[in-house]
Amino acid sequence: MYFTPRRYAFTPPPEADSVVVVGAGPVGLALALGLARRGVRVTVLEAGDSVCAGSRAICLSRHSLEVLERLGVGERFAELSLPWTSGRSYYRDTEVLSFDMPSGAGDAHPPMVNISQSVAEQVLVDAIEATDGCEVRWRCRVVDCTRHDDHAVLEVETPEGPVRVRGDWVVAADGARSTVREALGLRLDGTSYEGRYVIADIHWPAALPTERRVWFDPPSNPGSTIVLHRQPDDIWRVDYQLQPGADPEVETDEQRVRERIARHLDWLGDDRPWTLEWTSLYRAHALSLDSYRHGRVLFAGDAARLVPIFGVRGLNSGLEDADVLAWMLAAVVDGEAGPALLDVYATERRDAWCQNVAEAEKSTLFMTPGTRGYELTRDAVLALAGRRPALRELVNPRQSSATHSRTSPLTLPCDAPGLRPGDPVPDRVVRTSAGTSSLNSLRGRDFALLGFGVATAELGEAVSALAARTGVGVRGLTTGAGGDHPAVSAFDDVGGALAAEFGAGPGEVFAIRPDGLLFGRLPDFSGAADVADLIVTGGHR
Ligand SMILES: Cc1cc2nc3c(=O)[nH]c(=O)nc-3n(C[C@H](O)[C@H](O)[C@H](O)COP(=O)(O)OP(=O)(O)OC[C@H]3O[C@@H](n4cnc5c(N)ncnc54)[C@H](O)[C@@H]3O)c2cc1C
Missing domain, CATH: 3.50.50.60 (FAD/NAD(P)-binding domain)
Structure with missing residues (x-):
């Protein structure tokens, strides 16, 4: 292996x-x-x-x-x-979706x-x-x-x-x-879903790009869905759906798995030799x-x-x-x-x-339509998606993104536009006097107070007060200047891009949890005491 x-x-x-x-x-x-x-x-x-x-x-x-x-x-x-950043979906032999996940130079x-x-x-x-x-x-x-x-x-x-x-x-x-x-x-x-997938790792020195590819009802394996992902070192992951009623024991037999994968790779027109490295069976729950x-x-x-x-x-x-x-x-x-x-x-x-x-x-029903009715609807959507862009959204695999904790007791209420308490704070590339860094690198694994246009010395005092009151580690980050403090890092918010993205006003301070979720937005430093109370009491004030 x-x-x-x-x-x-x-x-x-x-x-x-x-x-x-x-x-x-x-x-x-x-x-x-x-x-x-x-x-x-x-x-x-x-x-x-x-x-x-x-x-x-x-x-x-x-x-x-x-x-x-x-x-x-x-x-x-x-x-x-x-x-990787992109993917393609095909219905039979026609491409019906090409997607790009958000990705830019500012992303860490x-x-x-x-x-x-x-x-x-x-x-x-x-x-x-x-x-x-x-x-x-x-x-x-x-x-x-x-x-x-x-x-x-x-x-x-x-x-x-x-x-x-x-x-x-x-x-x-x-x-x-x-x-x-x-x-x-x-x-x-x-809920447990009916559909089962055989999943396999193969060693295959193919020249395809690093993107997610999915074929619904491909000519190589009619009625099935096949997913292909590139891994490092010429290892490819192949997942394919079993037909309802298929015997898992028969289907996971190595010879059978080889045949099904070979049919698909042949159909892709790639005759490079490959080896089967690992197989397993998966059912969605x-x-x-x-x-x-x-x-x-x-x-x-x-x-x-x-x-x-x-x-x-x-x-x-x-x-x-x-x-x-x-x-x-x-x-x-x-x-x-x-x-x-x-x-x-x-x-x-x-x-x-x-x-x-x-x-x-939504993705699961698309990948393993539980009933004949769902399958017919899905196939109709796929057949039309190539011509009707509005339907492509239904084909989108909705790749995982960070969850929020907006309803958590560990948030301070705030109605201001922009990032909401409980939202994950995106990690962004930032410039400091020492060179390029990122918000998370500056923050480390501690709590953080992120100030927009707040003087370093002033933020440093709030950081020290919060740390003393809770006993937890706290770092300060600010786009402002003015004074030095060992627990505060200053960085440039070039053109105010970060403040605009987060919806932050001048002088506003964002309290960020160690896991990167926004605890609360503090118009002034008096709110830091509320942050301390919430940490210490677990949200029970
Ligand atoms: C075949 C397969 C394919 C998958 N494919 C994907 C995928 O493509 N994408 C995806 O997001 N997720 C996938 N998953 C799910 C993903 O692997 C799991 O979500 C992930 O492994 C969960 O991690 P975990 O640490 O919670 O549990 P596990 O990875 O299951 O780890 C549990 C550990 O506990 C140990 N253990 C169990 N019982 C005991 C015991 N009594 N005493 C001591 N130790 C014990 C086990 O040996 C194991 O090391 C797949 C899972 C499987 C099984």
Whole structure:
């Protein structure tokens, strides 16, 4: 296979830790790294002895790249991934949609990159190995979990027999079939879709561009839908839909998979030799827990909820979970905020699932029309989309974008036009006296006060006051000048472009959370006290 995972030996886990994460999938790993970067001790218990096999969630969104940058692995991902900005959809042999995702010189990251999930997980494991206070314990399968008022206890099967691990906080990141979820008697509710897809990685030195291509009802595989994505190192991901009633066992037979892919590549007119590297079967689900917090046990990633992969919201929303939970849990563990802050995590991320499902549902019905009626309607739309631009919007795959938390208790009300509290603050390239940087690079992984035309010294005082009141790290960023302050970076807002994009008025200060969401807009510094109260009380003033 194109990626040979490193095998890890068993080392006994500690009897107790401040935070115990169950599952070293991408979400558990990202969370553990985020906590460790904030000085929280964390142990990850993983049933397997390596990262996953195969590409699985290959498409990482711009927002996920921001999360990874905050974790200190942004450069490694940039080296190992392939950026892309566009896609094409075909009905039979006719192109019906060509789309470009928003992308400009001011964006700090491309809208999407492709990287195999196995490679992504390995980068995170390598980073954890180089980080103090955080360890993955391989070959540790959690088989039970019990909740207590101020901790939770995990029963763990290891090569040396059963052990018990106590966590002041336990995070279940043990995937779609979460044992922790089952142990607590919790279940996912929602919708499961009928359509199934075979997904495969092939090694194929093709010369096609790096873009998403989808064929509906292609002559190579009539009645099916085929998706093609380029990955680094001449690996291509091919997903194709199975007909209703097809036998998954027959369809995942390697010979059968080879035949179907060969038919499509032949039809594309490319006779370069290729090899089959990995295959799997996928069925779309839109399922969630009611709450992602159960006392001292929190849920993240696929253990908390499932979203259909069409529009690539699975891992991307899991990385959002990890990003939000890392700072909130760290604030609670460090005693800077009360446990109510974790209820905010639960509410916000459940709401994010609703946002994702609302978008993903449209793409999913298009990719796997559940009934003959849907299929006929979809085919009619596809047949007309080439000639009627208005219908192309229905063919658009609605690729994942960052979710908002506008209804969160952790927002300060504001009616001004522009960015709204709870919105993700876009990362933008900015110029400082030291050269080119970006808003997020200047901000780091702390809270931030972003001032528009506010003097550095004045903003510095507000930053220090907020940090002293909450105990959390705070950075200042300003487009103004006047004085120096060690916690404030000044940058040029050339032509006022950033202020115009964000809808910011002169003297206005934006309070930004560590996960990049806009906390609130402060017309003056007195609002900083409200920010502090909300952080400390978890939104309960
Ligand atoms: C075949 C397949 C294809 C996919 N394709 C896409 C795609 O194209 N795009 C997309 O966005 N998403 C895709 N997904 C979904 C995506 O992979 C998941 O959303 C993502 O992996 C979720 O990460 P996670 O860390 O929450 O869970 P997982 O990646 O499932 O990780 C869970 C980890 O927990 C470990 N574990 C499980 N039980 C225990 C236990 N009892 N004790 C200890 N450890 C345990 C597992 O070994 C695993 O390492 C795909 C998923 C699958 C299965």
